[in-house]
Amino acid sequence: MAEEAAVRAQAEAVRRLKQDKADPDEIAKEVAKLLEMKAQLGGDEGKHKFVLKTPKGTRDYSPKQMAIRERVFNAIIACFKRHGAEVIDTPVFELKETLTGKYGEDSKLIYDLKDQGGELLSLRYDLTVPFARYLAMNKITNIKRYHIAKVYRRDNPAMTRGRYREFYQCDFDIAGQFDPMIPDAECLKIVHEILSDLQLGDFLVKVNDRRILDGMFAVCGVPDSKFRTICSSVDKLDKMPWEEVRSEMVVEKGLSPEAADRIGEYVQLHGGLDLIERLLQDPKLSQNKLAKEGLGDMKLLFEYLTLFGITGKISFDLSLARGLDYYTGVIYEAVLLQQENDHVEEPVSVGSVAGGGRYDGLVGMFDPKGRKVPCVGISIGIERIFSILEQRVEASEEKIRTTETQVLVASAQKKLLEERLKLISELWDAGIKAEVLYKKNPKLLNQLQYCEDTGIPLVAIVGEQELKDGVVKLRVVATREEVNVPRESLVEEIRMRTNQP
Secondary structure: OHHHHHHHHHHHHHHHHHHOOOOHHHHHHHHHHHHHHHHHHOOOOOOOOOOOOOOOOOOOOOHHHHHHHHHHHHHHHHHHHHOOOEEOOOOOEEEHHHHOOOOHHHHHHOOEOOOOOOOOEEEOOOOHHHHHHHHHHOOOOOEEEEEEEEEEOOOOOEHHHOEOOEEEEEEEEEEOOOOOOHHHHHHHHHHHHHHHHOOOOOEEEEEEEHHHHHHHHHHHOOOHHHHHHHHHHHHHHHOOOHHHHHHHHHHHOOOOHHHHHHHHHHHOOEEOHHHHHHHHOOOOHHHOHHHHHHHHHHHHHHHHHHHHOOHHHEEEEOOOOOOOOOOOOEEEEEEEOOOOOOOOOOOOOOOEEEEEEEOOOHHHHHOOOOOOOOEEEEEEOHHHHHHHHHHHHHHHOOOOOOOOOOEEEEEOOOOOHHHHHHHHHHHHHOOOOEEEOOOOOOOHHHHHHHHHHHOOOEEEEEOHHHHHHOEEEEEEOOOOOEEEEEHHHHHHHHHHHHOOO
């Protein structure tokens, strides 16, 4: 049959690509084509065979992965709440025009939904633009909020490095008119707290200011019309050497080689207060109004960060650009340095784990009267953090509990199902996390083995003698120690032994 021959030819093509170690994306494309062809062939009396896979750039999370994820979310939410944030939520899709023109060169990564004959919609690309729309729509001029939700980008996924097409973002933003740099400093303190708390290893938070960048471009001779596009080239300096970035500016974007070389002198500078002082004396930069404003604020920011005691992890870095169009002032990005991990020879390459900045004009874009609401915020790169923690758990073979069950209600003899159900109901009603095996007469050994496998610390055993004496035998799984506990004290005893209120 012609279809079968085509499938064989496609399978051969895939084999050849793998042999030649072709580009992984190319291989993935051809494998997907092969699976599609096989599915169409069917077989099994013409039954359609489903291709069981998640869409490209997405993944499922197993209970073990979700346990790690929950631990991370709890730490982040606790930090946001410690700083007095409220929480909001917004729809997963927005009107297409809400998202258009906010993301610079990244706009091509927005997922547009198919026109259903109604409104033109797109999946949200981040949580910042929906937040600005929410503020403008509800005429809110003052809020400190966090928002944790999924966003969508039609990017080329690199799953091992925590880059997906569907992923969570954890955002914290302060909106409102305040004195300069105080909210900005708090945002950096939050990044520092979260990354320290999660013990991801050594990190550095790079800080810059859009006004310093724009002033630098101006004094280097970049035409106004090229600011944004040159900015997105500078943004690639963490992934590409200066020579390649320079060539992109000159060859692809038509910047003069002299201007590119002058930019090169600045973007290789990084430091702290000393560098800020030096640039304030710079004959060219100090003449530029924007750069001077930005440097003045940067100096103030570093003074506040010194009070918070975190300047050891902060670096003023002139190469930091952050490609998004809506930033207007301070910008920052946290990067992990090498992994401090004995189990993995090769460091996990994950780069940036948090980013953010000040965007004073975004809300005004949505307000009919153009009223501005100054905002500053951070976004924690949660997926990259998961990648590191998952790989760390794999390497250390640490056993992760996927349930919180405190006790298993068991019996050693037959015909005690009713008594087990009565007891477990009492425990549930008292707020104890408890399980029972779904068998009429389970063997005691199987019940104990279940506790070993799932990490349940205690077993409450009911037997005929215990029922007569009004007690329950409580067994500690780890030590195999057993004690008889009066039935009315059982809840208290379980709480005490599992340290749960």
